[in-house]
Amino acid sequence: MATPFSIQKYLANLFTEKEFDFSWLLQEAYLFQRSENPVYRSYCDQLQYNAKPKSPGWVPLFLPIHFFKTREVLTGGAVAKLFFESSGTGAQGRSRHYIADPSVYEDSILKGFEFRFGKHEFRKLLALLPGYLEQPHASLVYMMRLLMQKSGDNNGSFFLHDHAGLYKLLQEQEQEGIPTLLVGVTHALLDFAEKYPIPLKHIRIMETGGMKGRRKEITREEVHAILRKQFGLGEIYSEYGMTELLSQAYALKEGRFVCPPWMKVLIREEDDPLNLKETGRGALNIIDLANIHSCCFIATEDVGEVFEDGSFRVLGRMDQSEWRGCSLMAV
Numbered sequence: 001m002a003t004p005f006s007i008q009k010y011l012a013n014l015f016t017e018k019e020f021d022f023s024w025l026l027q028e029a030y031l032f033q034r035s036e037n038p039v040y041r042s043y044c045d046q047l048q049y050n051a052k053p054k055s056p057g058w059v060p061l062f063l064p065i066h067f068f069k070t071r072e073v074l075t076g077g078a079v080a081k082l083f084f085e086s087s088g089t090g091a092q093g094r095s096r097h098y099i100a101d102p103s104v105y106e107d108s109i110l111k112g113f114e115f116r117f118g119k120h121e122f123r124k125l126l127a128l129l130p131g132y133l134e135q136p137h138a139s140l141v142y143m144m145r146l147l148m149q150k151s152g153d154n155n156g157s158f159f160l161h162d163h164a165g166l167y168k169l170l171q172e173q174e175q176e177g178i179p180t181l182l183v184g185v186t187h188a189l190l191d192f193a194e195k196y197p198i199p200l201k202h203i204r205i206m207e208t209g210g211m212k213g214r215r216k217e218i219t220r221e222e223v224h225a226i227l228r229k230q231f232g233l234g235e236i237y238s239e240y241g242m243t244e245l246l247s248q249a250y251a252l253k254e255g256r257f258v259c260p261p262w263m264k265v266l267i268r269e270e271d272d273p274l275n276l277k278e279t280g281r282g283a284l285n286i287i288d289l290a291n292i293h294s295c296c297f298i299a300t301e302d303v304g305e306v307f308e309d310g311s312f313r314v315l316g317r318m319d320q321s322e323w324r325g326c327s328l329m330a331v
Contacts, residue, residue, distance in 0.1 A: 005032040007076075007292065011104065014289060015111045020261050025289050027053040029296045030060045037075040039067055040295050047274075059266070059276055062285045062299035068095035068244050073294045084139035086243040087131060095243050097139070100293035105246045108290040109143050110150060112260040116250040121181075122204075124173060126157045126166065128184035128192060133160050139243055140208060144183060167196040170203060177202050183239065184208065186223055193230035206237035206250075209314075220255050220314070240314060244298055246290040249312070256311040262289040265304070265312045273299065281305045283318055 010028055013021065030053055033040050040063055049061045067073060070093075074080065078100035086095040099105060125148050132138040141158075148157070159166045166182075173180045180203040184192070189207055205227055209220075224236040240257045241248035249257035249265075259265060267282040269275045276285060284302045291298075306312045 005036075010292060014104075014262055014292075015107050022261065022264070022289075025262065026060070026287065026296075029289055029292055032292070033075050033295060033297075036077070037073070037295060039063070039071045039073050040075075040297075043067070060287070060297045061274075062268070062297045063295050064299045065095070065242075065244055065301060068097060069093050072096075072098055074098055074100060075293055075295070078293045083137060084142070084243045085135065085137040087135060087138065096137075097243050097246075097294060099246075104290055104293065105139075105142075106146055108246045108260075108262075109146055109248070112248050112263075113147060113250075115260045116252070116258065122151060122179050124153060124157070124178050124180040125151055126159065126169065126180060126182045128159045128166060128182065128188045130160050130188050131185060133158055140241070143241070143248070163192050163195055166192065167198065170196075170198055170200070174198075174200060174202055180204070181206060181237075189227060190223065193227055197230040199232035201232075203231075204237055205231060205233060206239055208239045208241070224255070242300070244291075244294075245286060245288045247288045255313050256307065257313070258311050263287065264310065265306055267304075267306050268299065270303075270318060279306050279308055281315070284312070284314070 005028060010025065010032075013025060034044060035041065043063055044061050047061065051058055051061075063073070072080075080098035080100055081102055082099050084097045084099065125144065127141075127144045127148075129138075129141060129144070132140050135141070144158070157169065170180075170182070182203060183206045186207045186209055189205065207223065207227070220238070227236045228234065235253045238251040238255060238257065239248055240251070245263075247260055247263045249259045249263065251257045264287040266276050266278060266285040266287070267280050268285050270283050273283070282303065284300045284304045284306075286298045286300060287296055288298065289296050301318045302314055303316050303318055304312050304314045
């Protein structure tokens with residue numbers, strides 16, 4: 001008889017720094033969600049997917065991301081405490097990610113950020129997020145508020161359209177030599193950089209993607225080149241996240257994102273979505289083990305490249321995919 005799934009045991013092992021067993025967590029998450037997630041179970045049944053977790057080369061079936069637009073994706077009879085909503089504006093509507101345990105999301109945010117940047121890399125965090133601050137259910141705003149609080153900045157420093165105020169604060173941070181991270185949606189960072197170029201030494205810039213139809217689509221490389229020139233920086237950081245995921249990947253150079261240990265990216269062929277590979281180019285499938293209360297296995301509409309070391313680049317969107325806030329980058 002199979003051992004009953006223990007959410008307490010699963011979570012106790014999820015963000016541990018020692019003896020992390022991705023394979024065990026993957027199997028536990030799959031068996032639990034295959035049995036207790038009505039949406040995921042129905043999808044697997046429709047495709048008659050019965051692969052056994054311990055077979056060689058086993059991978060789960062990935063739920064197409066558009067199900068978050070039309071279904072309440074929850075596992076184990078969980079009750080949602082809150083939900084996050086995507087910033088998409090297309091005819092298909094917005095995705096909703098129902099959150100049964102906000103503490104899991106908070107742990108993923110904090111541990112994932114610490115994994116990439118360390119505990120004390122930045123003393124101040126700033127956010128330039130027009131298009132998100134106006135939304136009451138934006139996961140990116142939730143994430144930034146939490147990171148600001150944990151850095152000791154309880155008041156937070158969010159900016160909507162006050163570029164002059166942001167410029168003044170950046171000058172002050174530079175003069176005082178305070179290690180600072182400015183996180184911004186791409187179109188807003190470009191607008192700010194055009195009006196207020198400033199050489200930065202103690203401040204780093206991180207873009208989250210997203211033109212949202214407000215500027216001409218250009219490549220991430222072109223965006224970074226402009227920002228490097230305007231701010232005198234050697235590298236521009238990037239964040240990869242979405243409403244349907246509770247974890248984020250960060251790129252510190254060359255646009256190559258690195259996942260935290262509980263997250264993994266695979267490649268699927270666009271014309272054969274069940275054919276998966278660990279490296280190469282194609283559409284991105286993501287395992288996010290923090291999504292234990294929703295679905296850990298997401299087939300995105302992003303196109304990218306995964307490298308031998310597990311890092312990945314995002315190259316754009318699949319043809320005819322709906323535009324969405326954090327993914328609007330041209331190939």
